[in-house]
Amino acid sequence: MLTKEEPHERAEQVVAGLEKPLKALRELLLWPFLYSEEAAILGLQWPRGLLLHGPPGTGKTSLVRAMVKESGAHLIFISADTIHKAYVGESERLLREAFAEATAEALSGKPVVIFIDEIDVLCPRRDFRRQHESRLVAQILTLMDDKKLNSSKLRPVVVAATNRINSIDPALRRPGRFDREIEITAPNAQERYEILQLHASRLPLDDCVELRSVADMCNGYVGADLAALCREAALASLRRGMQGSPSEGDVQHKVTMQDWEQAHLKVGPSIARGAVADVPSVLWDDIGGLTQVKRKLRQTVEWPIQHADALARLGLKPIRGVLLYGPPGCSKTTLVKAAAHAAKANLFSLSGAELHSMYVGEGEALLRETFRRARLVAPSIVFFDEADSVAARREGGNEQAAGGNSTGEKLLSTLLTEIDGLELAQGVLVLGATNRPWSIDGALMRPGRFDQILYVPPPDKEGRLEILKVHTRNMKVADDVDLSEIASITEYFTGAELAGLCSEAGMAALRENLYAESVHERHFSAALKSIKPSLTVTEISKYVNFGLTRNMR
Secondary structure, three states: OOOOOOOOOOHHHOOOOOHHHHHHHHHHHOHHHHOHHHHHHHOOOOOOEEEEEOOOOOOHHHHHHHHHHHHOOEEEEEOHHHHOOOOOOHHHHHHHHHHHHHHHHHHOOOOEEEEEOOHHHHOEOOOOOOHHHHHHHHHHHHHHHOHHHHHOOOOOEEEEEEOOHHHEOHHHOOOOOOOEEEEOOOOOHHHHHHHHHHHOOOOOEOOOOOHHHHHHOOOOOOHHHHHHHHHHHHHHHHHHHHOOOOOOOOOOOOEOHHHHHHHHHHOOOHHHOOOEOOOOOOOHHHOOOOHHHHHHHHHHHOHHHHOHHHHHHOOOOOOOEEEEEOOOOOOHHHHHHHHHHHHOOEEEEEEHHHHOOOOOOHHHHHHHHHHHHHHHOOOEEEEEEOHHHHOEOOOOOOHHHHHOOOHHHHHHHHHHHHHHHHHHOOOEEEEEEEOOHHHEOHHHOOOOOOOEEEEOOOOOHHHHHHHHHHHHOOOOEOOOOOHHHHHHOOOOOOHHHHHHHHHHHHHHHHHHOOOOOOEOHHHHHHHHHHOOOOOOHHHHHHHHHHHHHHHOO
């Protein structure tokens, strides 16, 4: 029998960053033994079960095993591969034997834990399920309600874990069965630091290594990701030590900050795997012109992450959404990539083609799942390219048409609901880009959703000169080329067209001489004859008038 004075190896020595679930497990597993007299005085009935849920790799199974070791409990492990059998009734018999073993062990006076891993596989919702799965759910419900199991003061504790809590049969999620539910989310910066300390405790770290800095750059990483990061950093150190031909005994197997950075490039957050866009290293300086737009985007995207304390001090809430609109080819998408890179945020990119699925409800499900992942790996950006195809204007008005039955209206209603739900989340920003802002539903264009509507215009002369310098910085340009003059005669050219102009000038030089080493003025003149601006004064006025009309509302 456990006593209050008996020392135990703490679970924190095995797992880290899980203070809340550890506390819940201690209350459930140890308190009935340590505080049985106090409970009798209060007439307290101890909870029967605990349901741990959260993304894969957050440490649910490791947590239970560590707590079992700390308490010296008897563990009975149940999973789909140990229970699912070919013959009818065999699975139910194995469940009954497991619970009977637990009851017998509890009578010996020691804690007993029945741990059901991936319970959503064993006990899925019984709607439209096979008869075999329905029988398993019914059997577990019967066993958890069994009077013999619950009559003893030293009864077994049932703990279950799942990655898909909404897939579990609702009958299990009521008081008297799984009384408590604990969500284990992706760890915050402090918890990541504690996990890294635990996993890196055996690594020979160089004096320059700052684990807090490593933790800060691992947004969205779960415990399994951080363990993999430590392994990859050690491998990077080993590879570096094996380079060259050092004399025997001279190889210093120290893990440096460079090794951690290399590991970070290879190991990403598993929660966002398959959904986060690969953000290229686009810098603000790679985008010529657009000074005002870049300044506002930096304030909107970077400040809430890098200067959160300053905003909180003044009671300012971060902006929830920004819409970039303007003619095609004016670097709207590139601006978003630069903002995501500068803020070190995870970028989730969605388009109308992905969301308008051929199957009913699939687009809305993808939208909800994307926002769920974005919240888990914050700071993150959910980016809608060609936003007008995702949130097209509804025929019956704005809010009044929210209950429409068309696929587009259902998708828009889901999007509005998800954006409104970000009020309770932190570090998630919605960015949209469109060439047709007048086609976007008005319900999305109000404050609280797209708080900022930024016009991305075609570049002026100074902007065109900057763009030309950006796209010719890796090109050997002859002395007779006057970029300022080219900028003057390329009015109405977009950034994409100026990039094409520089590329075409380079190709003209190669067509003239395959061994050419520089690009001359005549090559740019030839390129200007083949590339003409697609924009007109009328089209630009349409965008300008949209901004003026909106500001007058």
